[in-house]
Amino acid sequence: MSLQPETFKSLVRAAAERVIASAPELTALDQAIGDGDHGANMKRGFEAVLGKLDAIGAQPLDEALKALGKTLVMTVGGAAGPLYGSFLMAAGDALSRSKRLPEDLAEVFGSGVIAVSARGRSQPGEKTMLDVLCPVLEVLKTEAGRPDLIERVRVAASEATARTVPMQATKGRASFLGARSIGHVDPGARSSCVLLHAVCNTLEARP
Numbered sequence: 001m002s003l004q005p006e007t008f009k010s011l012v013r014a015a016a017e018r019v020i021a022s023a024p025e026l027t028a029l030d031q032a033i034g035d036g037d038h039g040a041n042m043k044r045g046f047e048a049v050l051g052k053l054d055a056i057g058a059q060p061l062d063e064a065l066k067a068l069g070k071t072l073v074m075t076v077g078g079a080a081g082p083l084y085g086s087f088l089m090a091a092g093d094a095l096s097r098s099k100r101l102p103e104d105l106a107e108v109f110g111s112g113v114i115a116v117s118a119r120g121r122s123q124p125g126e127k128t129m130l131d132v133l134c135p136v137l138e139v140l141k142t143e144a145g146r147p148d149l150i151e152r153v154r155v156a157a158s159e160a161t162a163r164t165v166p167m168q169a170t171k172g173r174a175s176f177l178g179a180r181s182i183g184h185v186d187p188g189a190r191s192s193c194v195l196l197h198a199v200c201n202t203l204e205a206r207p
């Protein structure tokens, strides 16, 4: 667990600030194919995270990830809160079971993806956040160690978000719209992209 507490906090702070700033966009996306609460849900959750960040960041990384996940479960609400929360709690669990960062990044991220899929009873192709998380996991598995890994993750997240537009939702609230869910970016796919981009940009900006 070589990620330093200050680095961890700067990653979480950047992710929180970006997603809070994106709340109007996430709201608009969720108004198109859901109930319009995704922006407010994510904003509320990540404001809670920012409020606790010093306490969370003082813990060992595995416990910090679990605490982040619990905070999101308790504060985001909707479908996305328990899903993002499960992702982070499972990633923390993977670290508790002796996985290391950055060496085991794909396995740690993969544990989070498995948890989302189990909790949501969902698979990629159903127009959800998994349609971004799974392609990014694929990049982490296949491109690990490449000098341009961060750029590849960023591009994969953007392209995967765009690929949700022609999909018909078969999970979550958007599935109620049937074929009318086609033609819009999935809100959770977009929030995943925003979070991942913030992490990538912050890692890249490190001295």
Ligand code: ADP
Binding pocket: 030, 034, 035, 036, 037, 038, 041, 077, 078, 079, 080, 081, 083, 116, 119, 120, 121, 122, 127, 128, 129, 130, 171, 172, 173, 174, 186, 187, 188, 189
């Ligand atoms: P709600 O749909 O309860 O209003 P949000 O608006 O906060 O919750 O979040 C909606 C997002 O959650 C969707 O855009 C989708 O990406 C994600 N989502 C919903 N259901 C599932 C699921 N079963 N598996 C994976 N992701 C899901």
Ligand code: MG
Binding pocket: 030, 034, 035, 036, 037, 038, 078, 173
């Ligand atoms: Mg919603």
